[in-house]
Amino acid sequence: MYQTNMYEGMLAETVTHRGANGEVINAYFARPLGAGPFPGIVVIHHAPGWDEWYRECTRRFAHHGYMAISPNLYFRDGHGTPEDVGAKVRAGGGVPDDQVLGDLAGAMQFLRSQSNLNGKIGVFGTCSGGRHAFLAACRMKGFDAAVECWGGRVVMPKQDLTPKQPVAPIDYTKDLSCPLLGLFGNDDKSPTPEQVNQHEAELKKHGKNYEFHRYDGAGHGFFYYDRPAYRQEQAVDGWKKIWAFLPKYLGQ
Amino acid sequence: MCTMIANQTLINGSGKGTDGWFEVRQVNVSYDHPYHAPLEHALNIDFVNEAEGPGARVAVELTLESARQLVKTIEAVLARAGAGGYVDERLKAEG
Numbered sequence: 448m449y450q451t452n453m454y455e456g457m458l459a460e461t462v463t464h465r466g467a468n469g470e471v472i473n474a475y476f477a478r479p480l481g482a483g484p485f486p487g488i489v490v491i492h493h494a495p496g497w498d499e500w501y502r503e504c505t506r507r508f509a510h511h512g513y514m515a516i517s518p519n520l521y522f523r524d525g526h527g528t529p530e531d532v533g534a535k536v537r538a539g540g541g542v543p544d545d546q547v548l549g550d551l552a553g554a555m556q557f558l559r560s561q562s563n564l565n566g567k568i569g570v571f572g573t574c575s576g577g578r579h580a581f582l583a584a585c586r587m588k589g590f591d592a593a594v595e596c597w598g599g600r601v602v603m604p605k606q607d608l609t610p611k612q613p614v615a616p617i618d619y620t621k622d623l624s625c626p627l628l629g630l631f632g633n634d635d636k637s638p639t640p641e642q643v644n645q646h647e648a649e650l651k652k653h654g655k656n657y658e659f660h661r662y663d664g665a666g667h668g669f670f671y672y673d674r675p676a677y678r679q680e681q682a683v684d685g686w687k688k689i690w691a692f693l694p695k696y697l698g699q
Numbered sequence: 700m701c702t703m704i705a706n707q708t709l710i711n712g713s714g715k716g717t718d719g720w721f722e723v724r725q726v727n728v729s730y731d732h733p734y735h736a737p738l739e740h741a742l743n744i745d746f747v748n749e750a751e752g753p754g755a756r757v758a759v760e761l762t763l764e765s766a767r768q769l770v771k772t773i774e775a776v777l778a779r780a781g782a783g784g785y786v787d788e789r790l791k792a793e794g
Contacts, residue, residue, distance in 0.1 A: 494731075524753070525752055527752055527753035528753075528754065530734045531756050534734070535749070535753045535756075537732075540705055599702075600701065636739065
């Protein structure tokens with residue numbers, strides 16, 4: 448807990464690292480100043496894109512003592528405003544899951560190369576990024592904690608599977624390799640409360656370490672203060688849940 | 700995006716974007732998260748030219764009722780144009 452007589456500082460900047468297929472992508476990297484060691488976290492942006500909210504979110508993790516990196520998952524789709532690039536990706540049906548996992552592996556490797564990492568790395572994401580966070584925690588080794596915020600399409604009917612998203616993430620639940628925190632709004636349409644029930648039932652079935660928190664009066668994206676979906680009370684509580692959950696598994 | 704409901708169609712025309720007019724080569728229609736409309740999901744239409752980069756885009760984000768009204772209005776206008784003899788092969792060829 449921050450005290451007013453403590454030193455505080457951070458450095459935040461755009462960096463590059465290797466991603467899927469060894470290709471170079473860019474990323475936003477924010478880390479506390481000081482000797483550390485610090486835990487790391489990979490911050491996965493939402494479907495609307497690698498935008499200002501995600502830069503702020505990345506800095507927020509650094510403010511709370513994490514070396515945070517947010518890879519630009521839309522790097523290969525060209526450059527422009529985050530909205531224009533995001534709209535292009537939206538029209539194309541999103542980015543391929545395997546490519547995302549390759550980019551996240553690169554971000555994880557980037558964190559591991561930092562000399563003042565404490566050895567622990569978490570993963571966080573909202574919306575499609577929440578889905579990616581869960582998928583990464585199942586299909587990749589090396590994450591010590593995962594935070595999935597309203598991950599849409601974790602549960603996917605067969606007709607929604609595409610070459611880019613060929614397997615529903617819920618089908619990988621047995622492979623979940625770290626503790627999972629899930630935050631959901633009960634008015635959400637993707638995921639619906641029923642889909643969250645299915646998600647939770649599968650976690651229970653496989654005996655996974657998880658905690659889900661579901662909020663009444665909140666829908667999709669209730670952290671986004673720049674959207675009508677913002678719900679102050681639920682968002683404040685959700686962040687508290689995150690700050691309580693991560694140190695248990697990542698240290699600080 | 701969270702719904703992944705999107706269709707793309709090749710078209711011909713012009714659109715006025717932030718840098719002025721450009722040739723529109725494709726329209727992307729989705730029912731997904733909008734950027735500006737205060738809705739969780741909207742009917743989003745992007746007139747684009749991918750060859751000119753992501754910034755060559757004219758975007759609208761509509762409520763469902765507005766989208767349905769737009770479809771009816773376009774159909775009605777095209778029908779009147781056809782009935783009035785204004786739609787000819789020359790225009791089709793130009794298009």
